[in-house]
Amino acid sequence: MAEIVIKDLRKDFGDFTAVRESSFTIGDGEFFMLLGPSGCGKTTTLRMIAGLELPSSGEIFLDGEEISQKPPSQRDIAFVFQMFALYPHMNVRKNISYPLASQGMSRRDIKTKVAEVSKILGIEHMLDRPVGGLSGGDRQRVALGRAIVREPKAFMMDEPLGALDAEFREHMSEELRALHDRMGATTVYVTHDQLEAMQMGDKIVVMNNAVVEQFGTPREIYDKPATVFVADFIGSPSMNFLSFNGQVIDGHTSVQLGQNVVDIPQQLASAEGALILGVRPEHISLVDNGILRCEVLAVEYLGTTQIVVLASEFGELKARVDSIVVVSVGDNVGVSFNASTITLFDRVSGKAIRSVLNDGAFAHG
């Protein structure tokens, strides 16, 4: 098992920069997510770790050894792709044992290994079946089996669940995570699905436009976003952004938002001009007297909670409230914010302004 350290990694394809000087550390045994929209550079980063692309500059350490220029075969990393690539003419057992046979392992050892792996994955009963007749999930399990059986130092997974439908995907993601918890192997996982990243990951790197926007635990990234991009990309519905012109002062615990004074976490820096106040939907409450009056535009019932879409003088806001709360389209309601959760951003740079809430959260950047 392994720790992977990425240092100032960069990749150019001609004039196009796919990944710009990125640095982060993947701890031994971590389930590590590379998250971002299409084209952000996450897959390129993964491919560089696996050795499928060579970096233009920078270093990759696997267990202390610099590997960035080594061929994939010398890196002891297994790769699982989105499309389950299996050998169609071989049965399940042959598919799983293939990597071992090609390494020249003895038949008896192969047999033991395959039995072990198929037990972990719950596919013992189908070892002698051709892969052609298997369901999508079973094919995915076989593909995983083939990666696991070699006992590599680390696993690279490129949207392995991307092609599955919602219900099955949820099931497989739980299975994958449980498998990881049993084996404890370092896993690097690429996805564009923020919920999948939050659900499965120990740590998340959020990338955008070839740059690492933030690096941290799911909780840090959700509660203490470093940039407007991260705040917007993580969470569904995403954070509400109220644009205003004004100033925040180092040490203050409130800010003037239009006609209203809004309580905020104590600020550790000052800023002036075009600012954004960011508040998550679940931190907006509907109250009789609030800091803003809003009209209810729509209500989306979600079972445990409901999303209330509100028209305010600062644009549309979404609040997540308990389904017990009675609210109808057209109502005029007051809203208040949970002060300790608010993040202020500089609108020009898109960066969060430091406060006691997010102090120290961006150190890795």
Next chain:
Amino acid sequence: MAEVILDNIAKSFGREDAIIDMSMTIDNGSFVVLLGPTGAGKTTTLRLVSGLEKMDSGTISIDGRVVNDETPAQRDVAMVFQQYSLYPHLSVRDNLAFPLRSPILKTPKADIEKKVAEVAEILQISAKLDNRATELSGGEMQRVSIGRALVRDPAIYLMDEPLSSLDARLRADLRIELKRVHSDIGSTLLYVTHDQIEAMTMATHVGVLEEGRLVQFGTPREIYENPNSVYVASRLGLPRINILPGDLFPGTTGAAHSIGLRPENIEYGQGQDAAVKRVEHLGDQTRLHMDLNGHNIVALSPSGNPYSAGTTIKIQPVNPLCFDESGHRIAGSDA
């Protein structure tokens, strides 16, 4: 706009029964969502209503008129598919106008222009009317293909997973748009999806399908709060409802064979010891994965109470749903 009635319809493909004795009334102006996993018969139902598929038995009537023998065109329905199919060589305007220019409808030119402008406004694609269809993003293309259905004024709109090929953000936007379109123009919609969020947020009524049968029909709230079986209860709710043996919490759940606990049905601090195995911080909610006597339970952590993996907490059910051996709800016996 019209009322659509399915009366005892059935359809099989070879030996496979796709639809079994299904009856359903789609009220004028309602937004009915058919929900079920792959293979439940959702799309087949839609295709039977549209006339793309012929029934083996039963009747379908639209606006009081039996349409069994009518062609899709005669039925006056508009269909939107999962994969948008636009004419790539035409502009957005011409794509939208195309259905109105059909020889059956013979719409006057001025009316076409007016209608296209109206629909473009509703779907917020007015600025793109003169673009070629190929110059649009995926979301815009799907809006145009929905628009092509909306320019007509059919008896009913039939939509087959129109949002499932779009990314999460766009799906959320279009969900609200579709719901707004529905309430603005008061149209009747029959909509197929396997996405529970779409069903919950848009539908006036949800029809839950299981292996070709309609097993429950009601408002989203009714289906969520009052499901008639384990199967229906498992369709809605995130995290999914926990189905547990009836004797897991002795003395609290009567004679039920199994009980269903949604996150809001679990109370902390009393009852049985459960071991926390994993804590998921999803931001708006924190999920606890627990083990109680070998049974997995997924629940929501009470806010401001940071349980961590490895700890043991006491839990007990509050108003659980009770089911018998066959998975049917035991009426009136919920504890």
